[in-house]
Amino acid sequence: MWEQQVAFWVLAVAMAAAAIGVVRSRNIVHAALFLVVVLAGAAAQYILLAAEFVAWVQVLIYIGAVVVLFLFGIMLTRAPMHDDAGALDNDQRWGGLVVALFVLGVLIALLVNAFGGKKIHFSNALVSLGRTSHVGTDIFRVFVVPFEVVSMLLLAALVGAVVLARKD
Amino acid sequence: MTEFYRQYLSVAVLIGAAALMFGAMLGAGRLLRPNRPQPEKFITYEAGSDPVGGWGQSNVRYYVYALLFVMFDVEAVFIFPWAVNLKSLGVYGLIEMAVFIIVLTLGLVYAWRKGVLRWA
Amino acid sequence: MQLNEFLILAAFLFCTGAYGVLARRNGVLVLMSIELMLNAVNINLVAFSAFTKNVSGQIFALFIITIAAAEVGVGLAIVLLIYRNLHSPDLDEVDQLKG
Numbered sequence: 205m206w207e208q209q210v211a212f213w214v215l216a217v218a219m220a221a222a223a224i225g226v227v228r229s230r231n232i233v234h235a236a237l238f239l240v241v242v243l244a245g246a247a248a249q250y251i252l253l254a255a256e257f258v259a260w261v262q263v264l265i266y267i268g269a270v271v272v273l274f275l276f277g278i279m280l281t282r283a284p285m286h287d288d289a290g291a292l293d294n295d296q297r298w299g300g301l302v303v304a305l306f307v308l309g310v311l312i313a314l315l316v317n318a319f320g321g322k323k324i325h326f327s328n329a330l331v332s333l334g335r336t337s338h339v340g341t342d343i344f345r346v347f348v349v350p351f352e353v354v355s356m357l358l359l360a361a362l363v364g365a366v367v368l369a370r371k372d
Numbered sequence: 373m374t375e376f377y378r379q380y381l382s383v384a385v386l387i388g389a390a391a392l393m394f395g396a397m398l399g400a401g402r403l404l405r406p407n408r409p410q411p412e413k414f415i416t417y418e419a420g421s422d423p424v425g426g427w428g429q430s431n432v433r434y435y436v437y438a439l440l441f442v443m444f445d446v447e448a449v450f451i452f453p454w455a456v457n458l459k460s461l462g463v464y465g466l467i468e469m470a471v472f473i474i475v476l477t478l479g480l481v482y483a484w485r486k487g488v489l490r491w492a
Numbered sequence: 493m494q495l496n497e498f499l500i501l502a503a504f505l506f507c508t509g510a511y512g513v514l515a516r517r518n519g520v521l522v523l524m525s526i527e528l529m530l531n532a533v534n535i536n537l538v539a540f541s542a543f544t545k546n547v548s549g550q551i552f553a554l555f556i557i558t559i560a561a562a563e564v565g566v567g568l569a570i571v572l573l574i575y576r577n578l579h580s581p582d583l584d585e586v587d588q589l590k591g
Contacts (some may be wrong), residue, residue: 208377208493223505223528227512227527232520239524246531248497251380253542258550258557261449262534265523269442270527270564276438277520277568280431281581292518292569294584300514308507315499322495324542331376333547339554340453342547344465347555351450351468354558355475361562362443362479366488368569369435432572439565446558 205325212252221246224296230292232283236274256328279314436488440480447476498539506532517582519571523564530560 218241243266250259271296282293332338343351416423443486454461454469483489506527512525534553541549575581 205493212493212497216497219501220504220508223508224553226524226528227508227515227521232518233563235524236523238474239527242531246535249501249535250538253498253538254376255538255541255550255553257453258534258538258553261554261557264443264449265445265561266527266531269445270561272518273438273442273561273564273568274520274524276435277523277571280435280572281518281520281575283518283520283581288532290501293515298514300511303514304507304511308503311503311507312500315496315503319495319499324495324498324539325493326493326542329545330542333541333545336453337456339547339550341460342551343450343453343554344457344461344468346548347551348468349524350555352448352471352475353413354555355472357559358443358446358562359479361565362439363437363482364420365565365569366436366483366486368566369432369439369572370488432576433570435569439569442561442565446561449558 208252210324212249215245215248215252219249232278232292233275236271236278239274240267240271243271253324253334254330256331257334257336257339375448433488433491440483443476443479447473495539495543498535502532502535502539504532505529505535517584519574519583520568521580522583523567523571526567527560527564530556 222238222241222245226235226242229235229238243262247259247262247267250256252261403428450472451469457465500535509525509528512528516522516525536555537549537553537556541547541553560573571581574583574586578585
């Protein structure tokens with residue numbers, strides 16, 4: 205399936221470039237827009253992996269809601285609207301780079317060693333696995349307790365954020 | 373399997389066509405328009421008067437509204453798989469979903485009782 | 493397709509996010525870098541779900557997306573509080589507990 209391979213690499217290169225944009229951009233609003241590219245690329249990768257429902261949840265919650273929350277955060281902290289060289293980074297840039305490259309090297313060596321040559325087999329069974337009805341059946345029959353705990357977590361987050369953001 | 377990808381190929385083609393149209397329209401505008409930059413032209417338009425500061429009117433209370441939107445977005449996302457399986461899940465699924473929605477509604481009631489929804 | 497292609501893409505995103513958390517000063521940007529790391533985890537989970545033909549990985553990814561939304565909500569509220577008290581969203585300024 206060479207088409208799949210091409211689609212993967214186009215998306216992967218775009219995602220990697222946008223991820224570097226998120227951590228290197230000198231303008232906070234641009235960083236948020238780069239984050240949208242990474243999130244949309246991840247949604248497209250889920251489609252490639254035939255996880256249809258997860259892909260659209262990614263678009264709805266991440267791109268639709270979380271990025272909006274980030275833009276509100278940028279607005280409310282009165283971020284500088286002009287490019288601000290150096291003011292967004294601290295002095296740990298080189299230390300951070302060394303740590304990130306070291307972790308990346310270790311992870312790649314580990315992954316090649318553990319899963320080198322393993323292939324994902326694409327079939328119609330995989331497509332039906334990611335359908336909303338199949339995912340829904342498993343959420344409501346197997347993962348009942350986590351599902352209810354998530355509602356408690358969201359309630360706690362909402363109450364906590366209301367307490368924190370109230371103007372007193 | 374290829375059928376699945378073919379369906380999403382049309383989505384990709386649509387996105388590509390939209391990007392192309394967008395780029396063509398802005399590119400044509402750039403080629404055709406006269407370009408005489410003046411510093412006054414870069415000031416934000418604010419109904420004729422000079423703008424005040426950068427993020428003039430932002431208020432921390434907007435944040436609670438954005439957060440409520442996120443919470444109910446998540447709730448809507450979990451209602452989809454329930455709605456698709458409504459018949460097969462039956463009363464069991466109804467009770468699960470009722471508990472989920474009631475717990476999230478408690479958050480809305482809390483925000484209401486604390487008065488953060490009132491714009492005074 | 494190779495499983496490793498997805499895993500190495502996720503590893504790259506994770507390390508980029510880790511760099512962002514270490515090197516960024518602005519609280520909002522640190523939270524964005526954390527989102528990059530969470531997305532890397534999600535790509536791993538969905539790739540393994542396709543590899544093992546088991547839907548549990550996708551459901552874990554769904555719960556992680558939900559929890560990330562809650563995390564950003566509380567995290568940004570904390571950054572807003574830091575901004576209100578210190579008049580700057582920079583996390584370096586929060587050093588009052590330092591002896």
